Amino acid sequence: MIPSPLHFSFIPAGGIETASSRIRVYTLYNALVQQGVQGKIGYSLKANVLFFQKKVTMKNLLQARLAKARGCVIMYDVDDFGRSLWYWVSKKHFREMLSVADIVTVCSAGQLDLLISEYKISGKAAAIPNAIDYFPPAPVRLAQRKREKLRIVWFGNGDNFCLFERYLNALRAIRHSEIVAIVNEAAIPEFSRRYSFVHFLPWRMHDFVSNLQSCDLACLMHDGTVYDTAKGNNRMISSITWGVPAVVSRTPEYERTAKESGIEYAVFSNEEELYAVIERLRSPASREQYLEAAQSVIWSRYAADIIARQYLDLVDQFISERRNRLSRR
Numbered sequence: 220m221i222p223s224p225l226h227f228s229f230i231p232a233g234g235i236e237t238a239s240s241r242i243r244v245y246t247l248y249n250a251l252v253q254q255g256v257q258g259k260i261g262y263s264l265k266a267n268v269l270f271f272q273k274k275v276t277m278k279n280l281l282q283a284r285l286a287k288a289r290g291c292v293i294m295y296d297v298d299d300f301g302r303s304l305w306y307w308v309s310k311k312h313f314r315e316m317l318s319v320a321d322i323v324t325v326c327s328a329g330q331l332d333l334l335i336s337e338y339k340i341s342g343k344a345a346a347i348p349n350a351i352d353y354f355p356p357a358p359v360r361l362a363q364r365k366r367e368k369l370r371i372v373w374f375g376n377g378d379n380f381c382l383f384e385r386y387l388n389a390l391r392a393i394r395h396s397e398i399v400a401i402v403n404e405a406a407i408p409e410f411s412r413r414y415s416f417v418h419f420l421p422w423r424m425h426d427f428v429s430n431l432q433s434c435d436l437a438c439l440m441h442d443g444t445v446y447d448t449a450k451g452n453n454r455m456i457s458s459i460t461w462g463v464p465a466v467v468s469r470t471p472e473y474e475r476t477a478k479e480s481g482i483e484y485a486v487f488s489n490e491e492e493l494y495a496v497i498e499r500l501r502s503p504a505s506r507e508q509y510l511e512a513a514q515s516v517i518w519s520r521y522a523a524d525i526i527a528r529q530y531l532d533l534v535d536q537f538i539s540e541r542r543n544r545l546s547r548r
Contacts, residue, residue, distance in 0.1 A: 225534065227251060227258035228266030230282075232274035232307050236424050238352070238376075239298045242453060243326070244272050246350045250527035268534055270294045271320075273304065275312040283319045292534055295320035298349070300333055301446035303378065314338070322537055324530075327472050329449030345533055349453035350526040351460045351517070353428055358514040361432060361462030363503035371497065372399040372434035372463070374422060374454065377406030382440045382447065389490035390438065391416055393497055399434055401427065431463055436500055438493070440468035452476045456517045464509040466496045479520070480513035 229248055231240035244260065251258050259266065262282055269286050271279055273296065283293045295316050297304065304313070317323060323344045325331050331346040371390060373383040380402060390398050397418065402410065404421035411419050420430050431437070437458040441447045452472040458465045459480075467473035469488040477486050485500070487493040500506050519525070 225256055225268055225531070226263070226266045227256065227268045227270055228263040229258065229260050229270045229272070230262060230274075230279060231260065231272045240272060241424075242349050242352050243296050243298050244270070246352070246354065246523050247527055247530060249354065250350070250523035251531070254524065254527060254531075256527075256531070266291065268292045268294065270296065271316065272296045273298065274307040275309075275316045277312070280312065280315055280319065283316065287319060287321070292322065292537060293320045294322045294324065294534070296324045297330070297334070298326045298451065299446070300330060300449065301444065303446070322533060324533070326451035326453070327449055329471050330451075333445070333449055343537075347529045347533070348521055348526060349451045349456070350523040351521050352453055352457040353424075353461065354523075355460050358460050358510075358518050359432075359462040360510060360514070363506040363510075364435070365503050366435070368395050368397045369393075369436065369497070369501055370397050370399055370434040371436050371438050372401060372431065373438050374401035374427075374431065374458075375439075376422075377403050377410070379443075379447075380406065380410060382443050383438070386438070386440065386490065386493060387414060387417070389493060393494060396497075399430075401430055428461055431458060431461055434463060435506065436497060437463050437465040438497075439465050439473070441470040441473060442468040452521075456521045459510065459513050459517055460521075462510065464500055464506050464513075466493065466500065476517070480516045482509055482513050485509065 229244045231244040233240040235241050235245050248258055248260055269283060269291055271283065287293050317338055317340055321343060323340055324347050325334055326349050328346050331344060334340050334344050399418045399420065401420045401422045407419045407421060439454050441450045448470045455465045455467050455473055455476055466485050466487060467477060469486045474486050477483050485496055487496050500509060
């Protein structure tokens with residue numbers, strides 16, 4: 220049986236500068252603590268819930284097996300697939316952790332479908348969305364500015380720059396505009412040589428929000444491989460919450476989020492639609508209307524405390540079902 224109260228032990232893939240770890244571990248940890256739940260970043264023998272995020276080593280597997288033997292709940296969180304996942308975990312260790320874990324979580328319905336179809340995980344898997352990134356205390360309503368040039372920003376890991384790259388010529392052709400890309404610093408020299416007309420900024424935690432807010436619109440896309448299209452909506456909801464409207468690709472999580480937030484018109488399928496959406500949002504008034512419609516909906520669905528409650532409900536459900544099974548023996 221699992222002792223009460225719950226005590227989480229989080230084993231993140233990386234540090235707080237690692238986007239997926241910041242979102243799926245550090246943000247969740249902070250929200251749980253604020254709700255009075257005990258927890259620790261790092262392995263703890265006091266924990267009765269072990270939460271492994273993406274990365275798996277032999278040591279992690281041993282920790283998981285020993286903890287499970289003494290009645291702990293083992294959670295494994297996977298927020299990416301394909302090459303981005305194999306950077307953190309070998310395929311062998313991944314399959315082993317899937318078999319050990321009591322609960323496996325992903326960040327989107329598309330990823331859940333991939334997990335079930337490719338690894339035959341069903342009953343113990345669930346999709347829990349990403350929380351809004353960079354720890355906002357509330358939505359930020361920026362005063363929208365009218366400038367000589369509309370600043371259009373893309374941000375992401377250098378491995379995903381190819382998705383943005385396909386639209387660069389179309390963006391360059393937009394009148395009175397400036398293109399900004401916030402990307403990991405190591406990738407900037409190469410990208411700058413290829414695209415001198417793009418203003419590149421390093422993606423760092425301490426100044427990301429201010430760099431984002433120096434722009435008027437975010438342009439975000441997931442229209443690539445099956446693993447790209449299954450990604451979550453985190454960059455979209457984070458940009459909007461911090462006061463920068465986003466125009467997004469017509470891919471599952473972005474399109475769903477746009478519909479639920481009343482900004483269906485901000486979705487594009489091709490270069491022509493991208494141009495039309497950007498022109499529609501060129502005026503400060505149109506961007507203010509966008510934020511008025513979207514921010515409160517997004518906050519009510521993806522604030523950290525809302526997402527933390529979903530994790531707690533999932534653990535509570537598992538514990539209840541396990542107790543019922545034991546009582547029937």
